[in-house]
Amino acid sequence: MRTVAEALAERAVGWRQGVVAQLHPLPHSLSDVDVEGWAAVPEPFAAGGTSGGADEVAAIAEALERHAAARAPLEIVTTGECWPLEHFSLHTVEQRVSPNYRYRKGYVDTPYTRAWTLPANEPIRVPAGLVGLDASYGLPTTSSGLAAGPSTTNALLRAVQELVERDAFTTTWLHSLAPQRFPADLPHGAQAFDLTPAYSPHPVVAVAGSLPIAGKPRPTLGLACRATVAEALRKAYEEWVQGTVFVEVWLARHGDEPVEEATDFDRHAAYYATHPAEWGALPWLRGFETDPPPDAEARGTAAELTQLVHALDGAGIRLAYRELTTPELSAVGLHCVRVLSPDLAPLHADHRWPHLGGRARELAWRYPHASPGAFPNPAPHPLG
Template identity: 25%
Template sequence: MAIAKAMGEAVERYCSAIYDPHAFRLAAWRDLSVPAVHPDLLEAYRTDQFDWPEFLWHPFTIETPVHWTRGVSLLTGREILLPAAAVYVPYHFHGATRSAFVMQPISTGLACGASFDEAALSGLCEVLERDAFTITWQSRLSRTRLAPETLPPSAKDLIARFNAVGIDVKLMDMTTDTGVPSILCVGVCDAATSPAVAVAAATDASPERALVKALDELAHTRKYAKHLMRYTPEVPVQVEEGHPMVKDQREHLRFYCPQSAKAFARFAWASPETVPFDNLADLSAGDASEQLREVVHNTASAGMEPIVVDLTTPDIAPLGLHVVRVVVPGAHPLYMGHGSRALGVSRLYDVPPRLGYRGLAAGGMDNPYPHPFP
């Protein structure tokens, strides 16, 4: 299974990197004569962020020239254009294409599966997972913990393996207004030679699959963090300066390796409330197609329309694999680099109150510490 997952990951990254930038249409949204995602739904940044020192990104407006590629709504089946930078990874903004730097290209929503629907379901769940995590982290929400005694045997076995080597596993229900099961998993260790905090998360139509996946991801994250701890220097805490040394995935993980970093993450598992695992909704009845319909419906009920792009290349298709990119305009994005975090997405401010939390004030500052997501 591990080999199959690794191969799928490699194939999805391969397919997402195959594109001709000169084949895309370069245009501002206002000049398009066909349906296209409105820039307001993809603008991640607040107006004041564009004045931050060394801020890389440009405002995305109806007048901004970007490259567009074709996608299909998973809700209605209609064709709709979306920025190529939201689809392909790595996406290179360079002078020859004259496309504006409007968003951080990242792999969220990329997926490989044995069928188109299986891949689309996986990609959509990853978008919802990262939406849930970033809202939780930036708003410093103490999400309800999962009662350990109610967990399924598959999870208890994995947790016992972590416990056996001195790692305490914290599990929280971070499901948002979409109602799709989303689980936050934190591994905490007291050993000075081991990462103090490591984080993983997962969203799935099946709560048990989400839980097991989050625990699997935690093992990967901790292994990588331990490698970084051994071979890279400690990342300084620079709250007033905005943590300029936290620029990519490595620094985000390395920041939480020292024992002192526990203080910055403790809110994540601080809730006194617990919930039985069985309280999580189970949307996994039926095959991948039926589960995809359920998750798309829930996403639409939260006010978002998922869009899919088929990235399967001609050399991969004969293998029976399907690679897609799912983009959900309006969902809160994951970002790398504390100075590139998204403060302009309405869900960051709207979702916490819907879930019963106070949340952030519009225009206020978010969590002053970088996220630990890999």
């Protein structure tokens, strides 16, 4: 029997009346993990791309959040307290003066829109190009800190958790760290890694490994931040499974042609499947095994959000949010928010332009006992 959420979400799908053009199950072969997966194609295509989920509602919700971020109107605000674009952990001055810098337009007459701080809920001006999914602003369009859920509180929790997980992964990768592994008894040789930064009471877990198909390796990675290790591990494992299916589709379409440059997230996800020898040489895989991180103390959506936000605030990490719920999302019972922070590093889509600015170089307050390697890591990250 369908739930109310499923019935409402299905109203968003279809060429004639919906904002999600297509919804279909992910293809499975005998080499794949028998875990359900779905893909949804949102409108507009240029800003959305393909969204995935472990079930139909999750895939639709992810597609709708991208639709909302592309379509929600953002007013331009010229007065009031401001977090300047230069304060965000994007690109350094040295990167921005490069002759072929691709985001120069975003730093010329940057428009600002309104957001609200967490936990104080005070108005703050932030770069509009970091709130919406609109390439016309000239800034990197990223889904980091973008989430949809059945309530604003739920969406805020997931958005803040995503900011934390992306900052954790981006930092460990850029600094060539070898994160600690912990026993998780995952199938198919997948390994679990503890990426939890010192500032976060919510554990951050990565799952990595290779699931061959027709003798070809499919190395990939899943990532999640949740209030408990069990939740984070389950979500990261689901993302890893989805990643192996994506690599299968990529190989079917492109064959063994190597990815020469990882210039978008799809090429990042497929890079090590076409350069398998480089996967085993990554410093990522050299960490020692230890116990899993502790769970957060709070339980329940509101309590988990409160604990996480106050922990970040106590660590000097600024947060602001903007509601992006459109009438289309309201009609299916969803709320969409964007949360952003100048102090946390979002993941870069183009390996030629990693996010080295802002506080990206600062390691001690994130991982005080880490032994850093080369910065920035010369190897492309594997997250799609």
